[in-house]
Amino acid sequence: MNLNVYLHAFTGVVKREFWRFIQQRSRFLSALVRPLLWLVVFAAGFRAALGVAIIPPYATYITYETYIAPGLCCMILLFNGMQSSLSMVYDREMGSMKVLLMSPVPRSWLLISKLLAIALISLVQVYAFLAIAWLAGVEPPALGLITALPALVLVALLLGSIGLFLSARIRQLENFAGVMNFVIFPMFFLSSALYPLWKMRESSEWLYWICQYNPFTHAVELVRFALYQQLNLQALAITLGTTLVFATLAVISFNPERTVRAAPAKA
Amino acid sequence: MTIALQIDRVSHQYGQRVALDNVSIGLVEGQFNALLGPNGAGKSTLFALLTRLYRVQQGEIRLGDDSINRNPRALLARLGVVFQQSTLDLDLTVMQNLEYHGALHGLSTREIRRRAAEELEWLGLADRTKDKVRSLNGGHRRRVEIARALLHRPDILLLDEASAGLDVASRQAINKAVRQLCQERGLTVLWATHLLEEISLDDPVVILHRGRVLAEGIGRDVCERSDETSLDALFDRLTSAKEAHA
Incomplete structure (x- = not known):
C-alpha cells in the first residue's frame, strides 16, 4: 500500500470532519459562546474576588480575564475532544462507522487521522475565540499566538485521544451525560484553568493535589506558557506522556464488533 | 463454474449461542448468488465476518489468494458492500458521501469524481x-x-437485504440494476434476502437457517433434488421442518 493511499484516506477523514462541522453551525457558535460567557460575564463578576498575583509566565499583574484565557482555550479543546467521542458513538449507532471500518487502510491510521481532524477543527475554534477575546481586551503577545500553536495541537490531540478512548467505553448516546458529569466538569474545574493552584491550596490541600494530578492542569499550563513565548518543560512532558498513553489506549480499545448493533440479539 | 469467494467451515458464537455452524459457501464468479434465509438465519453475522467487522472465530474466508485471516486488508479492498442498515451520512451530499468512501479506499478526489459521475449516471442519479x-x-x-460500493471497482459486491423497506417498484429496480452488473461487468454478487420473489430459479442459491446451510446449488437443481416445484415450497419445507425439530 503506497503513501498516496494513506494520504488520500487522511484527507478524506479530515474533509468529512470539516463538512460535518460546517453543517453544524450551532456547534461552532456554542463552542465560542461558552468560553466567551466565562470571559465576559464570569470574569467580570469574579474579578475582584479572584485577584491574581504575579506568577509565571506573567511578568506583571494581570487581569482575571487574561489569566483565564488559556484555560478557556483548553476548555474549547476539551469540549471538542468530548464532542468527538459523541460523534464516534453517533456514527456507531447510525451505521456510518462501518464505512470507516471497511477501508483497507489500517484502522490505527484511520484513528490517527480522525484525531488530527478533530485537532484541526478545534484549532479553528480556538483562534476564533482568541480573536474575539482580543477585542475584549485580552491581548497576549502577537508572537505568542504562533508559539502557542504546537502546544494547542498537542493539547487537542490529548483531549481527542481521551474522547476516542471514552467512545470505545460508551455503548449508547444516552450515556454521554455521564461523560459531562464525570469527565468534562471535574477535569475543567479541578485544574488551573480558572484559578491558580496556590489559591486552591489555600482552601484545600487535597483538592490541590487532585488538581496537580489532573493532566488538564498541565495542558492549560503548557498553553499558558506558550502563549507568552515560554516553555514549561514539566507541563510538556506530562501532556506529551498522557497523550501517548491515551492515544495508545484509544487504538487498542477500539472494538469494531460493537458496530454491528443487533447481532447478539438476532444472528 | 469458477468459485470467486470461498467461505470454508465458518462457525461463529455469541457467548453460548451458535449463530453460524460450520458454514461453507462458494460464490460463483460473475453470477447473482442468492443467500436466502429468514430473519435470524445468520445472514448479517455472515456479512459481519465477510467484512471483518467480526473476527472469524473458526474457519476461513478466501478470495483468490487473499484470506481474511491472513491478509484482511487486501480482501477488504476487493469487496463492495451494501449493508442492511443504511450507512450513508444523511447530512452530507451524495457526492460528499462518495468522496469520503473513495478516499478511504485510497482514491484521489479527481478519480472519485470521475467514477462517481459514471456510477450515478448509470443509476439515474446524475442530477x-x-x-x-x-x-x-x-x-x-x-x-x-x-454507487458507493462500486466506486473502488470491487471484484465482489455484497448486499445484505438491500431491498428491505422499499416499495415493490424500487425493490424490482434495485434487483434489476444489480443483475445488470453481473451481466455487463461480470461482477460476482452475493444478495442476501428473505424475499423469494427476488430470486430466479437460474440463480446459484444458498438456503441458510438457524446458522446452518440447508441447501446449496443452482435454484432449479436444488428444487429438483428435493422434489419441489418452486423455491417457495422448498424454502417453506426446509425452514418449517427445522422449526419443528427445534
Whole structure:
C-alpha cells in the first residue's frame, strides 16, 4: 500500500470532519459562546474576588480575564475532544462507522487521522475565540499566538485521544451525560484553568493535589506558557506522556464488533 | 463454474449461542448468488465476518489468494458492500458521501469524481450529486449506496437485504440494476434476502437457517433434488421442518 493511499484516506477523514462541522453551525457558535460567557460575564463578576498575583509566565499583574484565557482555550479543546467521542458513538449507532471500518487502510491510521481532524477543527475554534477575546481586551503577545500553536495541537490531540478512548467505553448516546458529569466538569474545574493552584491550596490541600494530578492542569499550563513565548518543560512532558498513553489506549480499545448493533440479539 | 469467494467451515458464537455452524459457501464468479434465509438465519453475522467487522472465530474466508485471516486488508479492498442498515451520512451530499468512501479506499478526489459521475449516471442519479442524502427517498438512498460500493471497482459486491423497506417498484429496480452488473461487468454478487420473489430459479442459491446451510446449488437443481416445484415450497419445507425439530 503506497503513501498516496494513506494520504488520500487522511484527507478524506479530515474533509468529512470539516463538512460535518460546517453543517453544524450551532456547534461552532456554542463552542465560542461558552468560553466567551466565562470571559465576559464570569470574569467580570469574579474579578475582584479572584485577584491574581504575579506568577509565571506573567511578568506583571494581570487581569482575571487574561489569566483565564488559556484555560478557556483548553476548555474549547476539551469540549471538542468530548464532542468527538459523541460523534464516534453517533456514527456507531447510525451505521456510518462501518464505512470507516471497511477501508483497507489500517484502522490505527484511520484513528490517527480522525484525531488530527478533530485537532484541526478545534484549532479553528480556538483562534476564533482568541480573536474575539482580543477585542475584549485580552491581548497576549502577537508572537505568542504562533508559539502557542504546537502546544494547542498537542493539547487537542490529548483531549481527542481521551474522547476516542471514552467512545470505545460508551455503548449508547444516552450515556454521554455521564461523560459531562464525570469527565468534562471535574477535569475543567479541578485544574488551573480558572484559578491558580496556590489559591486552591489555600482552601484545600487535597483538592490541590487532585488538581496537580489532573493532566488538564498541565495542558492549560503548557498553553499558558506558550502563549507568552515560554516553555514549561514539566507541563510538556506530562501532556506529551498522557497523550501517548491515551492515544495508545484509544487504538487498542477500539472494538469494531460493537458496530454491528443487533447481532447478539438476532444472528 | 469458477468459485470467486470461498467461505470454508465458518462457525461463529455469541457467548453460548451458535449463530453460524460450520458454514461453507462458494460464490460463483460473475453470477447473482442468492443467500436466502429468514430473519435470524445468520445472514448479517455472515456479512459481519465477510467484512471483518467480526473476527472469524473458526474457519476461513478466501478470495483468490487473499484470506481474511491472513491478509484482511487486501480482501477488504476487493469487496463492495451494501449493508442492511443504511450507512450513508444523511447530512452530507451524495457526492460528499462518495468522496469520503473513495478516499478511504485510497482514491484521489479527481478519480472519485470521475467514477462517481459514471456510477450515478448509470443509476439515474446524475442530477442529485449536490443533494443531501436526507432529501432522497429510500430507493434513491439504496442506489447511492450501490454507487458507493462500486466506486473502488470491487471484484465482489455484497448486499445484505438491500431491498428491505422499499416499495415493490424500487425493490424490482434495485434487483434489476444489480443483475445488470453481473451481466455487463461480470461482477460476482452475493444478495442476501428473505424475499423469494427476488430470486430466479437460474440463480446459484444458498438456503441458510438457524446458522446452518440447508441447501446449496443452482435454484432449479436444488428444487429438483428435493422434489419441489418452486423455491417457495422448498424454502417453506426446509425452514418449517427445522422449526419443528427445534
